Amino acid sequence: MKIVVCVKQVPGTTEVSIDPETKRLIREGVSIEMNPFDTYALEQGILLREKHGGEVIVLSMGPKRAELTIREAIACGADRGILLNGRPLGGSDTYATSYILSQAIIKIGNVDLVICGKQAVDGDTAQVGPGIAAHLNWPQVTYVSRFVESGSSELKLERMHESGSDISIVKLPAVLTVLKDVNIPRIPTLKGRLSSRKSEITIWDETDLKTDPNKIGLGGSPTRVVSTRKPDARDKHTIILNGSASDSARELMKILKTRIEL
Amino acid sequence: MKLTESDIADNYNDVWVLGEIVEGQVHKVTLELLGIAKELADKHTSKKCKVVCLLMGSKLVGYELELFHKFADRVIIVDDESLKYFNDAIYASVVSRLIKKYKPEILISGATSKGRSLMPLVAVKIETGLTADCTGLDIDKETGLLLQTRPAYGGNIIATIKCENHRPQMSTVRQGVFKSMEADKTRTGELISETVLEEEKNTRFTVLSEEAYSEDSKINLHDANVIVTGGRGVKNPEGFKIIHELAGAVKGAVGATRATIDSGWISYAHQVGQTGLTVQPEVYIACGVSGQIQHLVGMQSSDFIIAINKDPDAPIMQLADVAIVGDLFEVVPVITKLLSNY
Numbered sequence: 300m301k302i303v304v305c306v307k308q309v310p311g312t313t314e315v316s317i318d319p320e321t322k323r324l325i326r327e328g329v330s331i332e333m334n335p336f337d338t339y340a341l342e343q344g345i346l347l348r349e350k351h352g353g354e355v356i357v358l359s360m361g362p363k364r365a366e367l368t369i370r371e372a373i374a375c376g377a378d379r380g381i382l383l384n385g386r387p388l389g390g391s392d393t394y395a396t397s398y399i400l401s402q403a404i405i406k407i408g409n410v411d412l413v414i415c416g417k418q419a420v421d422g423d424t425a426q427v428g429p430g431i432a433a434h435l436n437w438p439q440v441t442y443v444s445r446f447v448e449s450g451s452s453e454l455k456l457e458r459m460h461e462s463g464s465d466i467s468i469v470k471l472p473a474v475l476t477v478l479k480d481v482n483i484p485r486i487p488t489l490k491g492r493l494s495s496r497k498s499e500i501t502i503w504d505e506t507d508l509k510t511d512p513n514k515i516g517l518g519g520s521p522t523r524v525v526s527t528r529k530p531d532a533r534d535k536h537t538i539i540l541n542g543s544a545s546d547s548a549r550e551l552m553k554i555l556k557t558r559i560e561l
Numbered sequence: 562m563k564l565t566e567s568d569i570a571d572n573y574n575d576v577w578v579l580g581e582i583v584e585g586q587v588h589k590v591t592l593e594l595l596g597i598a599k600e601l602a603d604k605h606t607s608k609k610c611k612v613v614c615l616l617m618g619s620k621l622v623g624y625e626l627e628l629f630h631k632f633a634d635r636v637i638i639v640d641d642e643s644l645k646y647f648n649d650a651i652y653a654s655v656v657s658r659l660i661k662k663y664k665p666e667i668l669i670s671g672a673t674s675k676g677r678s679l680m681p682l683v684a685v686k687i688e689t690g691l692t693a694d695c696t697g698l699d700i701d702k703e704t705g706l707l708l709q710t711r712p713a714y715g716g717n718i719i720a721t722i723k724c725e726n727h728r729p730q731m732s733t734v735r736q737g738v739f740k741s742m743e744a745d746k747t748r749t750g751e752l753i754s755e756t757v758l759e760e761e762k763n764t765r766f767t768v769l770s771e772e773a774y775s776e777d778s779k780i781n782l783h784d785a786n787v788i789v790t791g792g793r794g795v796k797n798p799e800g801f802k803i804i805h806e807l808a809g810a811v812k813g814a815v816g817a818t819r820a821t822i823d824s825g826w827i828s829y830a831h832q833v834g835q836t837g838l839t840v841q842p843e844v845y846i847a848c849g850v851s852g853q854i855q856h857l858v859g860m861q862s863s864d865f866i867i868a869i870n871k872d873p874d875a876p877i878m879q880l881a882d883v884a885i886v887g888d889l890f891e892v893v894p895v896i897t898k899l900l901s902n903y
């Protein structure tokens with residue numbers, strides 16, 4: 300089975316802030332990590348390879364330093380990594396990003412399965428996985444919570460939604476997005492870490508990918524961010540109760556009575 | 562595909578809501594979206610936008626009336642056995658074909674697992690933009706463009722996004738973000754029926770069976786008037802006992818922060834916040850919750866917020882209407898007791 304796992308490098312989100320002058324994100328000095336949801340996608344790729352043979356290729360689009368994240372994935376057991384990096388690729392929205400990733404999957408060739416995380420914690424859209432499926436015109440299975448049966452040409456999967464779950468069969472090639480219920484990701488071994496340092500990471504840019512210049516980057520993105528701001532603070536008067544537990548509870552009862560039927 | 566200004570001006574109209582049915586009822590988020598769709602249609606003064614609800618599934622009888630009452634001008638129903646289960650491939654083909662036929666200006670869907678699976682497929686097929694999890698939708702007075710506001714970076718940043726040259730302008734919105742409008746029972750509308758084409762049914766994906774969660778594993782945070790939420794301050798799984806007891810006493814539901822879910826103290830279905838549910842109860846009682854932005858974005862529109870925390874400087878205390886400074890293990894049981902004796 301030839302498996303591509305899409306992995307994104309994301310900032311440690313809580314630290315992100317906006318420069319008050321330029322209104323841009325301050326990225327300097329912000330810690331970076333593999334998108335937590337992608338660790339489950341990676342583990343699933345490795346598990347499937349252990350069962351069916353083949354290879355796991357980690358695919359990431361991002362700045363040069365995303366190489367670190369790819370190496371981390373190799374340390375966990377991925378076979379090789381490809382980084383999509385080039386100025387014109389920057390500024391892509393989910394439409395353009397999924398187009399670029401799909402072009403790389405076509406270039407890799409003979410891919411049986413693409414696995415994505417449920418969502419990236421920075422953009423938080425959960426749109427890139429389905430976008431890849433649509434660009435490739437492959438079937439997708441989103442919110443996968445369990446691998447019921449895996450054959451080399453089709454998979455039987457459990458999908459979760461808000462009010463229940465379902466069981467489905469998908470014929471490969473296909474795109475999956477997985478939930479954290481699917482597995483428990485392994486931790487890189489020391490040996491894995493050492494060998495990952497030496498791994499050659501393939502780097503492709505827009506010319507390698509032969510992408511349509513009208514479909515990539517800021518210019519190829521249908522959506523545009525027009526402004527960003529900090530969330531509003533809720534400006535209000537707070538009643539503070541800092542007496543004994545029973546005084547506070549009694550005081551609260553009086554207030555609650557005016558709000559809801561007790 | 563980029564469209565020309567005149568193409569957009571002349572040919573694209575109407576605000577569409579992708580409707581959803583759960584367990585034989587119109588999903589609450591669909592009704593909420595019809596309300597905001599009506600508002601957007603009214604604000605879009607340069608066009609005569611109708612509010613259209615697209616409903617897909619199998620055996621869809623009798624839903625249109627409720628949709629008309631909730632301000633749909635037109636309901637398009639696609640009723641076919643092949644839509645019984647959620648096969649995103651078939652759904653996406655049908656929606657895309659109908660978009661090409663009717664050319665809506667705006668298309669909104671609930672940010673449910675189905676909406677979040679289907680909308681990005683459709684957006685790419687139609688070659689347009691899509692903004693996920695919007696918390697605000699408005700029409701720009703000057704340009705008539707849809708202004709889509711959403712949190713990003715775990716709620717640390719609020720971004721406003723637009724889609725200028727592609728149509729429809731597409732967004733998903735979570736349940737609880739907009740309030741549903743009072744029904745107008747005198748309203749009627751136009752009912753259109755569309756079909757699934759044979760070639761659209763031929764997919765490489767098949768749903769075999771579906772199972773609904775059992776009643777008691779459903780935690781209906783969306784329907785609760787009162788939510789009592791436990792944070793890391795409850796200390797361990799047993800700590801949730803007093804949270805459950807208080808929730809029982811106020812006939813409310815139990816919420817939780819991600820920190821407690823990550824620690825395995827309670828299931829994900831309880832999580833409120835950026836990566837959990839967005840809720841808007843009449844009263845929200847946060848116990849041992851610090852109030853990080855990712856939690857706040859999921860509950861800050863609650864009508865009345867009560868926080869119980871040892872730390873008077875915890876961010877949740879600034880947001881709260883009533884801030885009780887104290888140990889939740891002392892305060893919460895007393896409140897529960899007073900309520901039970903009430």
Ligand SMILES: Cc1cc2nc3c(=O)[nH]c(=O)nc-3n(C[C@H](O)[C@H](O)[C@H](O)COP(=O)(O)OP(=O)(O)OC[C@H]3O[C@@H](n4cnc5c(N)ncnc54)[C@H](O)[C@@H]3O)c2cc1C
Binds near residue numbers: 421817818850855
């Ligand atoms: C991308 C991203 C998405 C996220 N999504 C979510 C989300 O959807 N929902 C969510 O909740 N979080 C989310 N988080 C996590 C969030 O940043 C916080 O870590 C989390 O909300 C903190 O949970 P907490 O308040 O329970 O814990 P803490 O921050 O540890 O706070 C515990 C509080 O309890 C108080 N306390 C302790 N003991 C007592 C006592 N005996 N009596 C009274 N008070 C006590 C403490 O003073 C403290 O204020 C997300 C984070 C990221 C990065």
Ligand SMILES: Nc1ncnc2c1ncn2[C@@H]1O[C@H](COP(=O)(O)O)[C@@H](O)[C@H]1O
Binds near residue numbers: 416
């Ligand atoms: N730049 C990227 N490079 C590789 N994979 C990505 C990238 N962006 C998103 N993905 C994949 O798509 C999933 C969903 O991301 P998003 O749509 O941004 O929430 C992630 O979990 C990744 O698997």
